Amino acid sequence: MIGRSSLLDELRQQNPLVHCITNSVVANFQANGLLALGASPIMADAIEEAAEVTAFSSSILLNTGTLNSSTVESMMAAGKSANVNGRPLVLDPVGAGATAFRKNTVVKLLAELDITLIRGNAGEIAAIAGVEWEAKGVDAGDGKANIVEAAKDVARSNRCFVAVTGETDIVTDGEQIIRITGGHPLMTRVTGMGCLLSAVSAAFLAVSPKSLEAVAHSLAFYKKAGEVAAEQASGPGDFVVHFLNALYRLDDEAIDIGQMLLEGVVK
Amino acid sequence: MIGRSSLLDELRQQNPLVHCITNSVVANFQANGLLALGASPIMADAIEEAAEVTAFSSSILLNTGTLNSSTVESMMAAGKSANVNGRPLVLDPVGAGATAFRKNTVVKLLAELDITLIRGNAGEIAAIAGVEWEAKGVDAGDGKANIVEAAKDVARSNRCFVAVTGETDIVTDGEQIIRITGGHPLMTRVTGMGCLLSAVSAAFLAVSPKSLEAVAHSLAFYKKAGEVAAEQASGPGDFVVHFLNALYRLDDEAIDIGQMLLEGVVK
Amino acid sequence: MIGRSSLLDELRQQNPLVHCITNSVVANFQANGLLALGASPIMADAIEEAAEVTAFSSSILLNTGTLNSSTVESMMAAGKSANVNGRPLVLDPVGAGATAFRKNTVVKLLAELDITLIRGNAGEIAAIAGVEWEAKGVDAGDGKANIVEAAKDVARSNRCFVAVTGETDIVTDGEQIIRITGGHPLMTRVTGMGCLLSAVSAAFLAVSPKSLEAVAHSLAFYKKAGEVAAEQASGPGDFVVHFLNALYRLDDEAIDIGQMLLEGVVK
Numbered sequence: 169m170i171g172r173s174s175l176l177d178e179l180r181q182q183n184p185l186v187h188c189i190t191n192s193v194v195a196n197f198q199a200n201g202l203l204a205l206g207a208s209p210i211m212a213d214a215i216e217e218a219a220e221v222t223a224f225s226s227s228i229l230l231n232t233g234t235l236n237s238s239t240v241e242s243m244m245a246a247g248k249s250a251n252v253n254g255r256p257l258v259l260d261p262v263g264a265g266a267t268a269f270r271k272n273t274v275v276k277l278l279a280e281l282d283i284t285l286i287r288g289n290a291g292e293i294a295a296i297a298g299v300e301w302e303a304k305g306v307d308a309g310d311g312k313a314n315i316v317e318a319a320k321d322v323a324r325s326n327r328c329f330v331a332v333t334g335e336t337d338i339v340t341d342g343e344q345i346i347r348i349t350g351g352h353p354l355m356t357r358v359t360g361m362g363c364l365l366s367a368v369s370a371a372f373l374a375v376s377p378k379s380l381e382a383v384a385h386s387l388a389f390y391k392k393a394g395e396v397a398a399e400q401a402s403g404p405g406d407f408v409v410h411f412l413n414a415l416y417r418l419d420d421e422a423i424d425i426g427q428m429l430l431e432g433v434v435k
Numbered sequence: 436m437i438g439r440s441s442l443l444d445e446l447r448q449q450n451p452l453v454h455c456i457t458n459s460v461v462a463n464f465q466a467n468g469l470l471a472l473g474a475s476p477i478m479a480d481a482i483e484e485a486a487e488v489t490a491f492s493s494s495i496l497l498n499t500g501t502l503n504s505s506t507v508e509s510m511m512a513a514g515k516s517a518n519v520n521g522r523p524l525v526l527d528p529v530g531a532g533a534t535a536f537r538k539n540t541v542v543k544l545l546a547e548l549d550i551t552l553i554r555g556n557a558g559e560i561a562a563i564a565g566v567e568w569e570a571k572g573v574d575a576g577d578g579k580a581n582i583v584e585a586a587k588d589v590a591r592s593n594r595c596f597v598a599v600t601g602e603t604d605i606v607t608d609g610e611q612i613i614r615i616t617g618g619h620p621l622m623t624r625v626t627g628m629g630c631l632l633s634a635v636s637a638a639f640l641a642v643s644p645k646s647l648e649a650v651a652h653s654l655a656f657y658k659k660a661g662e663v664a665a666e667q668a669s670g671p672g673d674f675v676v677h678f679l680n681a682l683y684r685l686d687d688e689a690i691d692i693g694q695m696l697l698e699g700v701v702k
Numbered sequence: 703m704i705g706r707s708s709l710l711d712e713l714r715q716q717n718p719l720v721h722c723i724t725n726s727v728v729a730n731f732q733a734n735g736l737l738a739l740g741a742s743p744i745m746a747d748a749i750e751e752a753a754e755v756t757a758f759s760s761s762i763l764l765n766t767g768t769l770n771s772s773t774v775e776s777m778m779a780a781g782k783s784a785n786v787n788g789r790p791l792v793l794d795p796v797g798a799g800a801t802a803f804r805k806n807t808v809v810k811l812l813a814e815l816d817i818t819l820i821r822g823n824a825g826e827i828a829a830i831a832g833v834e835w836e837a838k839g840v841d842a843g844d845g846k847a848n849i850v851e852a853a854k855d856v857a858r859s860n861r862c863f864v865a866v867t868g869e870t871d872i873v874t875d876g877e878q879i880i881r882i883t884g885g886h887p888l889m890t891r892v893t894g895m896g897c898l899l900s901a902v903s904a905a906f907l908a909v910s911p912k913s914l915e916a917v918a919h920s921l922a923f924y925k926k927a928g929e930v931a932a933e934q935a936s937g938p939g940d941f942v943v944h945f946l947n948a949l950y951r952l953d954d955e956a957i958d959i960g961q962m963l964l965e966g967v968v969k
Binding site: 266356402403 | 459471
């Protein structure tokens with residue numbers, strides 16, 4: 169059965185500390201999103217302290233959105249610290265297919281680190297899988313068998329979970345697939361919505377490590393928060409406000425994860 | 436005739452990708468403003484990828500707000516890529532007169548790059564023109580002939596458009612001058628309002644390159660959005676929220692650019 | 703008597719320029735908070751210009767939230783410029799106890815600079831004082847005599863003011879102690895609330911240098927703004943919006959600092 173009604177409660181009781189080595193555009197939004205959710209953020213990307221911060225954190229997120237050579241070094245050090253210390257490690261390969269620098273960095277991180285979850289959009293997962301994809305305006309969509317297969321390939325090759333998010337989200341461990349529907353188009357008009365989702369998934373994984381279900385819960389919760397916010401919003405400006413409130417106010421029951429949002433398990 | 440009623444529609448249909456090498460204070464606001472408008476942001480300032488990102492973008496913005504030696508190098512590489520690839524290139528010389536580092540950087544960018552538009556406040560344009568100006572609390576104002584002349588001088592010397600924004604905006608190609616009135620004082624109580632405007636102008640130039648009219652449209656649209664937001668706001672906190680909504684909701688007809696906001700052309 | 707009814711008015715008339723060398727997560731929020739308050743922000747952390755910017759600023763804030771080796775160098779240069787030019791210098795030792803890098807940096811800044819005010823939470827002040835403290839979820843609290851003593855020790859050792867903020871704030875010059883009650887728990891669910899407070903204190907010190915009273919006023923004002931915002935908010939998302947509005951709208955009379963929020967002076 170998919171669905172564990174107490175996961176969000178547990179998260180809020182444990183208040184996991186999520187270490188984010190992330191891009192400068194979304195750091196504030198991620199920190200506020202984690203605080204609203206009931207987790208705690210710590211952003212520390214200096215090589216002098218990255219590994220040390222990871223060691224006392226509950227989980228860690230690496231985001232390639234505004235990479236530079238020194239953050240790549242910090243990501244590697246923090247990732248190794250996560251592996252040594254047994255912390256869940258989430259990779260958000262922002263723009264993985266956009267430039268050689270990002271592609272090479274993602275390849276290197278995947279080769280040298282034991283990643284728990286890769287969360288990206290269809291274009292990013294396609295780039296990692298090495299399959300053709302039109303990067304602009306991508307969407308995980310229904311019925312795009314190749315993206316599902318690409319996600320499963322990436323999951324198997326890297327022995328990790330892969331979440332491809334878009335109009336319909338999918339998450340897979342290389343064998344099972346869980347589909348999550350819902351959300352709202354306004355979610356595409358706010359910067360960092362995917363980036364914050366990766367941080368939220370890292371918080372859920374801190375509470376329930378190595379659990380595909382926990383990842384699916386985080387995606388379902390996030391889509392529900394988007395729906396609630398969109399009902400109250402008249403544009404992207406107030407959507408953000410309502411979205412942070414929804415992360416703060418929604419509880420396990422309001423979500424009804426097991427019943428409403430997970431569409432089934434195949435394979 | 437000034438005024439092309441379909442410009443905003445075209446922008447939203449084309450969804451231009453605007454590459455911003457910008458300051459860390461306003462990057463999130465710029466990204467959200469571009470998304471709300473109907474454009475797409477990409478922030479990438481690492482030397483490893485800056486030129487490559489410019490090459491596949493629709494237009495590019497260089498903002499000197501939180502300069503450091505490595506971003507200066509990336510700005511130069513991206514600017515050259517913009518010139519080679521024929522992309523509109525906007526320079527926002529934040530604090531050009533404030534420090535020697537910023538002044539020298541702006542001088543160097545102007546010397547080595549073919550800039551499409553310089554958008555700044557009166558103090559910044561005065562600093563580039565080398566004329567005396569009291570930098571704090573500057574405003575383009577009406578009747579300050581020397582700023583108009585300074586703007587024309589800068590435009591002619593650099594063969595570019597120059598926009599000086601403030602209570603009244605002016606934009607010039609060195610010969611023609613378009614004045615744009617409107618806006619609201621709350622626009623001065625939110626950080627990055629000028630920075631986002633430069634990004635919005637870059638998006639309009641992506642749709643209508645080398646067009647003084649397109650720049651004037653972007654300024655008029657922005658002032659109108661400020662007025663609409665101010666009507667609904669009780670302070671700078673909710674002003675930002677309503678402003679992003681206005682960028683999202685206003686359309687060509689609501690603006691009525693040709694009639695309402697452009698005051699005339701003088702030589 | 704504690705309380706000078708015109709301090710906020712004076713601040714708004716003087717519009718002090720506050721130079722912030724700060725962390726990338728909160729820079730936007732700090733800039734917007736200072737603008738809403740009636741001060742002006744300038745964020746400049748490049749070594750090429752940091753000291754020069756400090757020299758023409760009204761006061762300066764050093765924040766260790768996302769330290770790296772180059773910002774440490776800029777902090778030192780700016781701090782020395784503040785001392786030479788007689789500018790109030792505020793240190794926000796974010797995460798001082800969290801890593802060796804932060805601890806060492808804070809020790810070095812305190813050793814080489816003449817700091818006006820250290821503003822931190824109990825864990826950070828305890829780390830500087832070298833006393834035991836459970837860092838996570840810290841609070842200045844009532845009745846925790848050791849934190850009061852730690853704050854006084856730090857103030858005396860460094861010949862500066864120390865503010866420890868939490869459920870109850872205290873501020874001391876090593877002899878006098880002022881306690882400030884109020885505020886709201888939602889203030890802990892928004893990133894950078896402490897960081898912005900340090901910037902607000904820097905703005906008050908620009909108007910009334912070397913004044914313990916001015917620091918107490920800034921803390922009392924900030925707690926009051928938090929209360930006003932919380933009354934209107936349904937979560938952390940709209941709390942931020944109302945909080946910025948409150949910084950903008952509250953005036954000296956609304957605060958009634960002398961009577962309502964300062965609890966007394968003890969030795």
